[in-house]
Amino acid sequence: MGSDLIALTRDVSAGIARCELTHLARVPIDLDRARAQHDAYETALTALGCRVERLRSSDDMPDSVFIEDVAIVVDELAVVTRPGAESRRAELPAVEQALALRRPIARIEPPGTLDGGDVLVVGREVFVGQSGRTNREAIDQLGRLLRPFEYQVHGLAVTGCLHLKSAVTLVRADCLLLNPAWIARNCFSAYECLEVDAREPYGANALLVSDAVVYPSAHPRTRERLVANGVKVTGVDVSELAKAEGAVTCCSVIFKS
Numbered sequence: 455m456g457s458d459l460i461a462l463t464r465d466v467s468a469g470i471a472r473c474e475l476t477h478l479a480r481v482p483i484d485l486d487r488a489r490a491q492h493d494a495y496e497t498a499l500t501a502l503g504c505r506v507e508r509l510r511s512s513d514d515m516p517d518s519v520f521i522e523d524v525a526i527v528v529d530e531l532a533v534v535t536r537p538g539a540e541s542r543r544a545e546l547p548a549v550e551q552a553l554a555l556r557r558p559i560a561r562i563e564p565p566g567t568l569d570g571g572d573v574l575v576v577g578r579e580v581f582v583g584q585s586g587r588t589n590r591e592a593i594d595q596l597g598r599l600l601r602p603f604e605y606q607v608h609g610l611a612v613t614g615c616l617h618l619k620s621a622v623t624l625v626r627a628d629c630l631l632l633n634p635a636w637i638a639r640n641c642f643s644a645y646e647c648l649e650v651d652a653r654e655p656y657g658a659n660a661l662l663v664s665d666a667v668v669y670p671s672a673h674p675r676t677r678e679r680l681v682a683n684g685v686k687v688t689g690v691d692v693s694e695l696a697k698a699e700g701a702v703t704c705c706s707v708i709f710k711s
């Protein structure tokens with residue numbers, strides 16, 4: 455079962471209380487609880503067939519656990535990003551070092567800024583949110599880096615949420631879960647689309663691993679919809695990480711070994 459998958463993760467920093475916040479008010483984060491939730495998330499990834507490799511962090515990297523934002527990995531290449539929040543750029547070197555063992559490395563260069571949370575890969579189609587973190591220049595750079603491998607990069611405007619993947623993620627090879635308040639459904643007319651329950655606006659972030667999604671327990675109504683539509687769901691409680699505006703895709707970078 456998917457044992458050729460590596461999930462790169464990173465410690466919850468002792469400095470997470472100083473995380474970047476855009477749409478949420480700052481509230482206290484229980485570090486021990488956040489770390490226990492992160493452990494359980496890694497256990498869920500292992501149960502779904504991933505080999506988890508966790509990188510160390512430090513106090514001066516408040517958002518390091520959200521490793522998705524600093525790299526995009528496809529079979530042919532790893533792209534180290536240039537996160538839109540300057541406070542997150544210290545996260546790059548260790549992730550680049552880990553990925554360089556497995557893929558040729560490319561980088562997003564200034565003035566481009568790009569967060570991995572804005573990048574949704576569906577087969578050879580790559581949807582990239584132009585958001586508060588990701589600019590047009592970086593979307594164009596990513597297009598140039600991936601075109602030789604026959605990926606099509608599509609820029610999409612994102613408003614109302616932090617990243618494209620706050621608004622839409624993949625829940626099966628051919629099926630997306632989205633919040634229509636944050637992303638227009640007709641951007642994805644070639645795909646089957648499920649919508650979140652309107653009372654669960656943050657419910658569109660699901661992490662597809664092999665044939666199941668890792669999904670936050672905070673969104674039970676949307677979970678029911680997923681299950682009713684034949685999606686296998688592994689529930690996780692990521693409520694402390696959600697206080698830092700993180701969800702499930704952002705806590706790992708998963709790729710074939």
Ligand code: CIR
Nearest residue numbers: 473474520571698699700704
């Ligand atoms: C940030 O604002 O950068 C972090 N506090 C949260 C990042 C979450 N990343 C993601 O959903 N891809």
